[in-house]
Amino acid sequence: MKVLVVGGGGREHTLVWKISQSPLVxxxxxxxxxGGIAKLxxxxxxxxxxxxxxVKFAEENxxxxxxxxxxxPLAAGIVDVFEARGLRVFGPGKDAAMIEGSKVFSKNLMKKYGIPTAAYEVFDNSKEAVEYLRNVSYPAVVKAEGLALGKGVIIARNYDEAVQAVKEIMDDKVFGQAGNRVVIEEFLAGQEVSILAFTDGTTVxxxxxxxxxxxxxxHDQGLNTGGMGTFSPSRIYTPEIAAYCMENIFKPTVQAMNQEGRKFKGILYFGLILTKDGPKVLEYNARFGDPETQVVLPRLKSDLVEIFxxxxxxxxxxxxxxxxxNAAVCVVMASGGYPQKYYTGYPIEGIEDxxxxxxxxxxxxxxxxxxxxxxxxxxxxxxVTAIGSNLDEAIKTAYEGVSKISFKDMHYRKDIGIK
Structure with a gap:
């Protein structure tokens, strides 16, 4: 088989790495x-x-x-374009990818089908949103409706911060058209867990x-980023919680999408929070998470291509x-200044070591x-990802790997895996 992976980040490097291990490929x-993908x-x-x-490349090759x-590309309908040309492609169609592409759609879906999530209101007018913020309890969560590279969610500690968030998202358009509407949500306390799932629209x-x-x-300080590191498994996601989520969140979501005529085939990512009232959904993604993929796929024993x-x-x-x-830990090494202004083009030493x-x-x-x-x-x-027999061993090995690598202004967290 010849396989084409679309994208160019850490998630895609992990996908290429895993796909290239398949005897089918x-x-x-x-x-x-x-630069790293080029080796594989x-x-x-x-x-x-x-x-x-x-599409032209896929056809010609x-x-x-x-x-x-x-x-x-998923939200914009790349899967539909490939399928219309008779090409085999893995991922949800545009109508199903809406579950990530619009936070308003996903929140309304959860409300309609009784899937546990935070209480919320939607606004397409910043004045009305600001007025509403006078009467909510804090902290509160302000979300841009559309895709914002994992940065469109702001936890406001007070009224002034919430107003500033609405202004930046809706008036200043810091996330572009993703900020045409905002969702204002109650803040849920608890630890977050990410569960990625394969689904063909029936089986999850x-x-x-x-x-x-x-x-x-x-210590979870500073701005939200696309993710500074991950670990697997979660220390708090018990078999009992997993069974509850399967019956009350995972299966009902796939069934709800079918009811809406939006059959979901691909990777459905559940961003969960474990509250005192039980697990609730913070967000859905319509694809592999980044950097969750970097710790989940190295633990997969089965052939990924066969599953696709x-x-x-x-x-x-x-x-x-x-x-x-086993366990896996990924420590993200970032450019100094990320997620705000940073410089690029610096040579990286020590990857082979x-x-x-x-x-x-x-x-x-x-x-x-x-x-x-x-x-x-x-x-x-x-x-930098490490496998170990348990989390403590994987953490130690990951940071050993980090210690070998250097580039100008590099920045990484020292507490990945310690939650």
């Missing part, structure tokens, strides 16, 4: 890819939103399977649990999805290969 391409796949200089050239990584197969560290600095094929053909119930009994440590794999997120040298090319640069 002869050749992997990645568009546009990055042939990188093609086509952007993830350039649907016409991606007789690609057997295309796997879509990022959210933007949850993956092993993961927890993400969103804030830029240690079963999802596309709606026979997921026939496939046995098995996991290793890190990968000499048993259990360590370095997934590239924002890198480029220039004249045979890996340089920084994004906010999140590398995801």
């Amino acid at each position: 002869d050749k992997v391409y990645c568009a546009p890819g990055n 796949a042939e990188c093609i200089d086509i952007k993830a939103m350039d649907f016409e050239n991606l 007789k690609i057997d399977l295309t796997v879509i990584g990022p959210d933007d 197969v949850p993956m092993v649990s993961a927890q993400d560290h969103k804030r830029a600095y240690d 094929n079963a999802v596309i053909d709606e026979r997921l119930s026939e496939v046995k999805v098995e996991w290793e009994d 890190a990968e000499l440590i048993e259990g360590v794999t370095v997934f590239h997120a924002g890198t480029k290969l220039i004249d045979g040298k890996i340089v920084t090319a994004g906010g999140r640069v590398l995801g």
